[in-house]
């Protein structure tokens with residue numbers, strides 16, 4: 001049997017909610033269907049945001065919802081709902097998920113790095129799909145800066161993945177000029193990250209936290225480790241399969 005290609009799929013809040021205020025079960029089902037279809041050739045690790053968005057569907061905590069501690073509490077409440085939706089939808093297709101909550105400091109210690117990769121390798125070897133999110137109770141950086149992109153990149157490097165896919169709500173990186181003119185044009189192929197950095201606009205979408213800046217930071221990490229990264233619009237159905245078959249426009253960053 002040939003070795004499966006390992007893909008790290010990062011799904012942002014906007015993709016998971018399909019730009020609404022609710023987690024989209026349909027989107028999670030779409031992801032499950034694609035993974036089920038691709039599972040003989042590819043193995044998947046998921047970095048999923050969406051805990052805060054999931055909680056907001058159910059609770060209204062005191063405060064204006066913007067303070068970090070309120071966001072951390074929302075993440076703690078929402079993570080269970082999020083994982084339940086993953087578990088239900090994936091199980092329907094015979095797929096099994098597990099949960100891993102990580103924080104940056106875990107990547108600074110050799111021992112915890114080894115523990116993370118050993119655990120995830122056992123999960124993958126047994127056919128489980130690890131679903132990773134930042135441990136928001138202990139780390140506030142990501143809520144402030146939207147660094148699930150960076151978490152995905154660091155995890156991808158640690159697990160030696162073949163490809164990082166960042167699913168967001170645009171068809172990849174657009175040229176700055178095309179965005180300003182309101183006629184977005186995708187940059188299809190990137191080899192020079194410095195050039196790409198010049199194309200970022202300050203804005204980010206309504207639910208996302210890092211914008212394209214945090215995606216560039218992620219790409220810097222993966223490129224240095226010789227890992228290819230694709231930025232794909234995850235709102236549309238079948239986005240992974242369509243990107244693999246070159247049927248949609250997206251940004252491919254080759255190291």
Ligand SMILES: Nc1ncnc2c1ncn2[C@@H]1O[C@H](COP(=O)(O)OP(=O)(O)O)[C@@H](O)[C@H]1O
Nearest residue numbers: 012013168173174201204205208209210211212
């Ligand atoms: N050059 C660019 N190309 C595409 N999107 C850009 C660009 N510069 C800034 N953006 C903004 O980045 C947003 C995506 O990042 P973000 O809101 O953090 O989403 P996610 O939840 O997927 O991480 C886009 O919706 C867009 O508003």
Ligand SMILES: N[C@@H](CCC(=O)OP(=O)(O)O)C(=O)O
Nearest residue numbers: 012013049050051052148209
């Ligand atoms: N850990 C938070 C992630 C927030 C975040 O980084 O969102 P995104 O910019 O959509 O990746 C959550 O699960 O809500």
